[in-house]
Amino acid sequence: MIDSKIIDMNQLKYTPKMKSFTAGLFVILLLSITIPGYGQQNDITLVANPANSAAPAIKNHILQIRQSINHPQGWKGIKLPGNHPAIGLLNHLIDTNEITSIRLGDTLHLLSHSDGNYEVREIYVKTAHTDTLEYQALSLKFNRKAELTDAQLVPEIYNYQFALDRKVLASAKEREVVISKVHKFQDALVNKSTKTLSSMLTPDAYIVKGGIDRYSYEDSFGPFYKYTVLPTKRFVNDVTDKNTPEYKIQHSHIEVYQFPNVKNTFVATFQQEWATGTYRDNGHVAMVVNLDNDDAIPLRVWKEQPFKTGYLESEISPITSITTPTLGTPYNGQKGLAFDTIETKKRSSKPGFVAANKRWVLMGIGASAAITVGSVLLSGSSDSELPDPPGRPALN
Numbered sequence: 444m445i446d447s448k449i450i451d452m453n454q455l456k457y458t459p460k461m462k463s464f465t466a467g468l469f470v471i472l473l474l475s476i477t478i479p480g481y482g483q484q485n486d487i488t489l490v491a492n493p494a495n496s497a498a499p500a501i502k503n504h505i506l507q508i509r510q511s512i513n514h515p516q517g518w519k520g521i522k523l524p525g526n527h528p529a530i531g532l533l534n535h536l537i538d539t540n541e542i543t544s545i546r547l548g549d550t551l552h553l554l555s556h557s558d559g560n561y562e563v564r565e566i567y568v569k570t571a572h573t574d575t576l577e578y579q580a581l582s583l584k585f586n587r588k589a590e591l592t593d594a595q596l597v598p599e600i601y602n603y604q605f606a607l608d609r610k611v612l613a614s615a616k617e618r619e620v621v622i623s624k625v626h627k628f629q630d631a632l633v634n635k636s637t638k639t640l641s642s643m644l645t646p647d648a649y650i651v652k653g654g655i656d657r658y659s660y661e662d663s664f665g666p667f668y669k670y671t672v673l674p675t676k677r678f679v680n681d682v683t684d685k686n687t688p689e690y691k692i693q694h695s696h697i698e699v700y701q702f703p704n705v706k707n708t709f710v711a712t713f714q715q716e717w718a719t720g721t722y723r724d725n726g727h728v729a730m731v732v733n734l735d736n737d738d739a740i741p742l743r744v745w746k747e748q749p750f751k752t753g754y755l756e757s758e759i760s761p762i763t764s765i766t767t768p769t770l771g772t773p774y775n776g777q778k779g780l781a782f783d784t785i786e787t788k789k790r791s792s793k794p795g796f797v798a799a800n801k802r803w804v805l806m807g808i809g810a811s812a813a814i815t816v817g818s819v820l821l822s823g824s825s826d827s828e829l830p831d832p833p834g835r836p837a838l839n
Contacts, residue, residue, distance in 0.1 A: 494660035500589035541571035
């Protein structure tokens with residue numbers, strides 16, 4: 444035991460116990476990093492027809508779903524006012540996939556389907572099947588009465604936003620190949636080539652066709668951005684209609700990003716100017732291109748605003764270097780630093796399960812529980828004043 448409260452730093456040795464303590468603390472600090480944005484409570488913008496009476500209610504339902512999942516008592520289940528045929532499906536989806544938190548895009552788009560129903564996709568959730576920096580996309584569907592009719596996790600190949608958030612650029616060779624595919628597709632649009640477009644798009648491609656429409660609502664009249672989800676065949680038929688005026692389409696500012704977890708797949712984003720007859724719009728396109736299959740495009744989405752990139756890159760800064768004393772040598776720090784004496788409690792000579800298996804416990808826990816477990820490992824006690832992590836535990 445150290446008798447004096449004043450420690451001469453030149454006489455302090457960096458012992459193996461100190462090494463273990465420092466390493467454990469460092470691991471806990473790393474595990475306690477959370478992704479900013481999950482658990483946020485800011486307001487959102489839902490782009491929809493101003494005359495659509497269901498849009499405000501749909502927005503409120505989405506905000507309530509976010510609040511319920513991110514709330515510490517979210518495990519009690521989500522309840523929405525009114526009749527919602529898919530509310531049980533949503534709760535089951537949350538439980539079986541262990542969804543613990545949800546993040547919404549700043550701007551959501553109300554997508555129209557040909558059957559008259561609506562869909563919102565810019566919803567991202569953390570599940571038991573995702574790593575610390577990964578997430579899955581959630582799709583919610585509503586009918587014209589703003590009732591929830593379906594809820595499902597989007598297939599990985601359609602979660603293009605994850606690639607944009609990571610912002611890992613393709614190599615020069617990959618970029619060249621992907622850009623050639625983009626040029627080929629855009630030329631096929633201009634030429635209204637049914638054969639080329641049909642061969643490049645997968646049969647089950649997810650396509651969002653956007654554009655400017657007009658509304659009349661409460662004595663007001665004006666344009667708004669309309670978004671429609673079209674199956675491949677319907678999209679090809681629409682854009683190759685020989686009765687429509689000739690297209691003038693220009694595209695520029697192409698960027699190509701690697702698609703995570705899917706080999707030889709990339710996301711290309713670019714600006715697009717479209718003019719036909721008296722109609723004209725200027726928007727942005729995201730297109731998923733799979734190079735393993737000949738001209739395979741499983742997704743094409745149009746938006747009026749540029750696609751945001753680098754969410755994970757900008758919010759999580761890596762630790763580049765940490766200065767640590769050399770083992771077995773005196774620490775050359777400043778002299779005269781005062782420390783209060785640390786009183787130690789008598790402990791059992793036989794370590795408990797947590798102490799004996801610290802490494803496996805740390806590897807097995809998620810980031811949200813790292814702080815709580817860290818307090819157990821460092822203090823030897825399970826009594827922690829830290830709040831419970833937000834989220835919804837799985838119901839077995």
